Amino acid sequence: MCSSDLYFDALEKLAKELPKTYWGSVAHDRNLASQFKLGSDAIPFHVTTTENTKVESQALRGRAVLLVYWDSAQEHAQGVVAAVQALRKQHGEDLFVLGIALDQDANAFRKAATQLGATFLQVCDGKGVATDLALRYGVEIAPTMIVLDRKGRIAGLNLHVDTKDARDELAEAMQRALARE
Numbered sequence: 001m002c003s004s005d006l007y008f009d010a011l012e013k014l015a016k017e018l019p020k021t022y023w024g025s026v027a028h029d030r031n032l033a034s035q036f037k038l039g040s041d042a043i044p045f046h047v048t049t050t051e052n053t054k055v056e057s058q059a060l061r062g063r064a065v066l067l068v069y070w071d072s073a074q075e076h077a078q079g080v081v082a083a084v085q086a087l088r089k090q091h092g093e094d095l096f097v098l099g100i101a102l103d104q105d106a107n108a109f110r111k112a113a114t115q116l117g118a119t120f121l122q123v124c125d126g127k128g129v130a131t132d133l134a135l136r137y138g139v140e141i142a143p144t145m146i147v148l149d150r151k152g153r154i155a156g157l158n159l160h161v162d163t164k165d166a167r168d169e170l171a172e173a174m175q176r177a178l179a180r181e
Contacts, residue, residue: 008034029136038176040154042146043136047098049121050110055098057152063096064155064177065148068120069139071102072112076162080143081116083161087174088120094178097121102142104128147173150180 011027018024029043042065046056057065066087070080084097101124103109109124125131129140137146147156147170156173160166 026132026135030138033136033138036154036157038154038157042148042152042154044152045133045136047123047133049098050106050113050124051121053121055121055123057148060096060148061152062150063094064091064150064174065152066095066097066174067133067137067146067148068097068099069102069134069137069142069144069146070099071142072109072116072118073103074142076143077112077116079161081118083167083170084120085117087170091174091178095174098123100124100131100133100139102128102131102134102139145170147177149177 008031011031015024015028015031019028032043042057044057046054048054066084068080068084070077084099088095088097097120099113099118099120099122101109101113101122103124104126106124106126109122109126113122123131123133134140139146143160145156145159145161146154147159149155155177156170159170159173161170
C-alpha cells in the first residue's frame with residue numbers, strides 16, 4: 001500500500017469516527033476533494049470575507065464561481081490579480097470571484113491585496129494552507145484556481161495563469177462554467 005493510500009484511508013477513518021467534529025468534517029471534505037473530476041458536486045462552503053461579508057456557496061447558484069487560492073507575498077501575485085480582474089471585467093455579474101489567501105499574516109495580506117488592486121472579495125485568516133477552504137478543497141499550492149459552474153459543480157480544477165496553455169485551460173473551464181444548459 002502506498003503512502004497516499006494510507007493518508008486517504010486515515011482521512012476516511014477520521015471522517016467516520018468523528019463526523020460531527022470540525023476535523024472529522026474537514027477529513028470528509030478533503031477526501032471528497034481528492035476524488036473531484038469535472039462535473040462533480042463542489043463542497044459547499046460558507047465563509048466571512050475580510051470585509052465581513054458572508055458568502056454561502058448555495059446562494060451563488062446561477063453564477064459561475066472562481067475560487068482563487070493565492071498568496072499576496074509571492075512574485076506571481078500581480079499576474080494572478082490582473083488575470084482575475086480581466087475575467088471579472090469579461091464576465092461581469094455572471095462570475096463570482098472569491099480569493100482565498102494562503103498568507104500567514106492577515107494584516108499584511110490586506111495591505112498587499114489593496115496595493116495589488118485586488119478588488120474581489122477575499123478570505124484571509126492568516127493560517128496559510130491551514131485555512132478552512134484550503135483544507136477542505138485539498139489546496140496546498142498557490143496560485144491554484146477552481147471553477148464551479150452555475151449549478152455548483154466542478155468545471156475546472158488546479159488551474160493557473162502563468163503560461164498561455166494554463167490561461168487557455170482556465171478559459172475553457174470558464175466556458176463550461178458559464179454555459180447555460
